[in-house]
Amino acid sequence: MTPNSEASSHNTTGGVLTIVMPCLNEAETLAICVQKSLLALRENGIPGEVIVADNGSTDGSQTIAVENGARVVPVPVRGYGAALMAGIKAATTPYILMIDADDSYNFSHAPRFLAELQNGAGLVMGNRFRGGIEPGAMPFLHKYLGNPVLSLIGRVFFPSPARDFHCGIRAFSKDAFEQMDLHTTGMEFASEMVVKASLLGIPIAEVPTTLKPDGRSRAPHLRTWPDGWRHLRFLMMYSPRWLFLYPGLVLTFLGLAGTIWLLPHARMVGEVRFDVNTLVYATACLLLGYHTVFFAVSAKVFAVTTGLLPNNPSFSRWFRLIKLETGLIVGGLTFIVSLLAAVWSVAYWEHSGYGPLRVEQMLRITLPSATGMVFGMETCFASFFLSMMGLRRR
Numbered sequence: 001m002t003p004n005s006e007a008s009s010h011n012t013t014g015g016v017l018t019i020v021m022p023c024l025n026e027a028e029t030l031a032i033c034v035q036k037s038l039l040a041l042r043e044n045g046i047p048g049e050v051i052v053a054d055n056g057s058t059d060g061s062q063t064i065a066v067e068n069g070a071r072v073v074p075v076p077v078r079g080y081g082a083a084l085m086a087g088i089k090a091a092t093t094p095y096i097l098m099i100d101a102d103d104s105y106n107f108s109h110a111p112r113f114l115a116e117l118q119n120g121a122g123l124v125m126g127n128r129f130r131g132g133i134e135p136g137a138m139p140f141l142h143k144y145l146g147n148p149v150l151s152l153i154g155r156v157f158f159p160s161p162a163r164d165f166h167c168g169i170r171a172f173s174k175d176a177f178e179q180m181d182l183h184t185t186g187m188e189f190a191s192e193m194v195v196k197a198s199l200l201g202i203p204i205a206e207v208p209t210t211l212k213p214d215g216r217s218r219a220p221h222l223r224t225w226p227d228g229w230r231h232l233r234f235l236m237m238y239s240p241r242w243l244f245l246y247p248g249l250v251l252t253f254l255g256l257a258g259t260i261w262l263l264p265h266a267r268m269v270g271e272v273r274f275d276v277n278t279l280v281y282a283t284a285c286l287l288l289g290y291h292t293v294f295f296a297v298s299a300k301v302f303a304v305t306t307g308l309l310p311n312n313p314s315f316s317r318w319f320r321l322i323k324l325e326t327g328l329i330v331g332g333l334t335f336i337v338s339l340l341a342a343v344w345s346v347a348y349w350e351h352s353g354y355g356p357l358r359v360e361q362m363l364r365i366t367l368p369s370a371t372g373m374v375f376g377m378e379t380c381f382a383s384f385f386l387s388m389m390g391l392r393r394r
Contacts, residue, residue, distance in 0.1 A: 015047035018091035021101040022083035023052045027059040029103040029215040034068040036107035044111045053087030081189025100168035102214035112207045113171035122176030122202035126167040131208035146228050157239040160198040176202050187227050188234040200310050240299035248292030255286025276363040283371045301389045327383025335376025341369040
């Protein structure tokens, strides 16, 4: 019997916990990992099974898994997240524990994860920094820079208690997993799970676990800098608030404050004179801030509409208030007032016989006028754009 036919011959286990392992050419360590998993279930009286989500191994990993008592789920789509999603969807138990197949994690810790799930947690994260990391188990950069920094950013961006975002052993209920509606197929899968659970208000618990050097002779699939950047990029893209909104609000405030400060006349700070040249950069900062805030709203609408981010009730209320007609009125009025200022500046120029004017004096009229007209037109166009994006939501 082939591994594929073996996979298809298994039916509902009627158990409690399924241990899912992603696998891509893990022949060196897969047998011991499956054996340890089954032993942990048996010794603790936990009904369940072990699923190996195979991502196209060519070293006989499928046969090894079946011979040691695991169920193999073939996954044609490459990627860490793709393999795990297929294995999780194939599970028939209410609880799932995912763990790497490199023999670096302690399989006997499965009961502590299950206990937290049965106490009401939807997601239980392992914490290697609390449990202990053996020498040589984690590269220096991962231990002291990558994992701590990315986990800290994750906790700042999202209301998550997890302090080890990238731990390879974690457990969750099948209901919570379906509620998360995960999309990423690569290494970002681990971060997306924590982010979605945090945003959805799914209870998250954390238990200490250990990490030891893996049993493979080859290098791990993880690539330090590319995968670290992918995780950071993912955290930023999943948080329009931190990526766009907060920087946009800061830029808008600084630009507006600088414009108001320099609009009446030049300012002296000590022996340094700030005049219209600084005013140009202040108005540019104001425009950039406005654009960035618009990006924040657009990104949020897009992410919610496509299901990348869960719906936020407070954002939905604001979105209902900001209608197309409201934006058109605000943008139109801003444009008209700014246009009147531009007309007044031309009339002033005419009064002077269209001759040379004091640059400093005129820029204090034309700069705010031009900025206001840009604001007005962009507000109108942005209102149309957001209304188009929001059609599906409404």
